[in-house]
Amino acid sequence: EDKVVQSPLSLVVHEGDTVTLNCSYEVTNFRSLLWYKQEKKAPTFLFMLTSSGIEKKSGRLSSILDKKELFSILNITATQTGDSAVYLCAVLRIQGAQKLVFGQGTRLTINP
């Protein structure tokens, strides 16, 4: 059965710290891995990763995929209180259903 596991489940840091969120997966016919940020309501899209070893960056956020070891990390540098959210990792398969298989999320809290 397809599985996506995120760690840690919860993380509390101080503003200005750097954090690394982890996502490992066991999915047949892997196509891509996506990261979403969920504050109060809709998950908002952050990154889609398809190729191994290519870092994607958006401001203070960056992410990379390792298809050999079956994991991805999401880095946030110089964290701000507005980064507080649940970060969701999801995997899309090549064949069959176009559903995203989600991990349980990492709840990140940034204290001032």
Added chain:
Amino acid sequence: GAGVSQSPSNKVTEKGKDVELRCDPISGHTALYWYRQRLGQGLEFLIYFQGNSAPDKSGLPSDRFSAERTGESVSTLTIQRTQQEDSAVYLCASSLRTGDSNQPQHFGDGTRLSIL
């Protein structure tokens, strides 16, 4: 509209009643998805539509759940004879197309359903 729109945003109903949830995808998006998110948990896939057809209904939890989509636009998710375990946030997402496409899914704000 600019994003995926869902209605109602909140729904409280008594056990045993039927509910209907609505999703308006981003204009031009042919693929539409329904997910369920229970409190403190990740998202569970329910069903997806390519155009008006639903190639995968494998995530629907029981035969009390059904969904339809008309005109490659609006979709409704119906839950009959609601149970307390149906309480969750129901999220809709859309993307440009499926198949070989690598398009991200964009989510609406969800409908928070509470069954008393």
